[in-house]
Amino acid sequence: MSHELHFDRHRRLRQTASIRKMVRETSLHINDFIYPVFVTEGEQVKNEVASMPNVFQWSLDLLDGEIDEVVSLGIPAVIVFGVPAHKDAVGSSAYNDQGIVQKAIRQIKKNHPDLTVIADTCLCQFTDHGHCGIIEDGNVLNDPTLDLLAKTAISQAEAGADIIAPSNMMDGFVAAIRHGLDEAGYTDVPIMSYAVKYASAFYGPFRDAAHSSPAFGDRKTYQMDPANRLEALREARSDIKEGADFLIVKPALSYLDIIRDVKNETGYPIVAYNVSGEYSMMKAAALQGWIDEKSIVLEKLTSMKRAGADLILTYYAKDVARWLLES
Ligand code: PBG
Secondary structure, three states: OOOOOOOOOHHHHHOOHHHHHHOOOOOOOHHHEEEEEEEEOOOOOEEEEOOEEEEEEEEHHHHHHHHHHHHHOOOOEEEEEEEOOOOEOOOHHHHOOOOHHHHHHHHHHHHOOOOEEEEEEOOOOOEOOOOOOEEEOOEEEOHHHHHHHHHHHHHHHHHOOOEEEEOOOOOOHHHHHHHHHHHOOOOOOOEEEEEEEEOOHHHHHHHHHHOOOOOOOOOOOOOEOOOOOHHHHHHHHHHHHHOOOEEEEEOOHHHHHHHHHHHHHHOOOEEEEEOHHHHHHHHHHHHOOOOOHHHHHHHHHHHHHHOOOOEEEEOOHHHHHHHHHHO
8 A cells, every 4th residue: 555655754753752852953062041030139138029929029148159050051141130129210220320229230240250140221111201211391302312321331331241132122222222332442342232123012021020111102103013024134234234133133032033034034043032021921821730841841941042043132031051961
């Protein structure tokens, strides 16, 4: 019977675990991961974020243990988010030499010079209105905000940040930051731009973690409409022209098509940001016992790499590191 039928035998390459490994096209490696760290003022603070189990805000006196763990697991990079005590209309704690992010960067680099420290460069955690720029008559002003972003990036580089990651979505932010860094002598500090950042409901838990919800309105005049694909390519092209070295696509899971398009179109190093809401959804289902957390997380993260991501920014990075060591 089978001698007369002609068809392909795909199952030949699926017969054993060993053969499956040999033909596997995508795999996760510890070097692919970036772990987010929330730092806050005060002492003896280790606050679990209510909507993100196992994610904490750390005060600096307790931070070393967390960073030592990241390093011992072999994770190559962290991204630092600040939760400052002082907020004002112009986000001045973002570009203060004694700001929480600047202090954290100095402390981390002192103890672990080889760990790559990425600074998130935005104003929303530092403004009392929670927007990512200066406000006038209820509008977020583009150009006056650029100077403050450049000042923030320079002070982060001065503190020792290895990479600047601007996430505010003002037009021209990469140009302004590149210019500012170069003038200040930081020509070798790369920019990992949040080039493609959607106005997404998946950031909800992060805003709990970072206390950065807008006090009025929303971010739709600067973050992108989730319905748009071609606009993502325009955003990516602008950032490359302005000097970006890496491109972030955010969120990741509902935007795998965008990751693939941006990778194909640009060939640049692409970072998938597996955002807070994506984490919380998986975590909640896992805590209910409804899903197999390890298998589902690894499958999802693999899909991001398969889509074209080179790096993945995820709250699951420490778990993944442990799982990769097990397998
Ligand atoms: C700051 C910033 C946000 C995130 C990273 N940087 C929040 C926002 O734009 O509201 C979200 C990260 C996450 O949800 O994990 N602009």
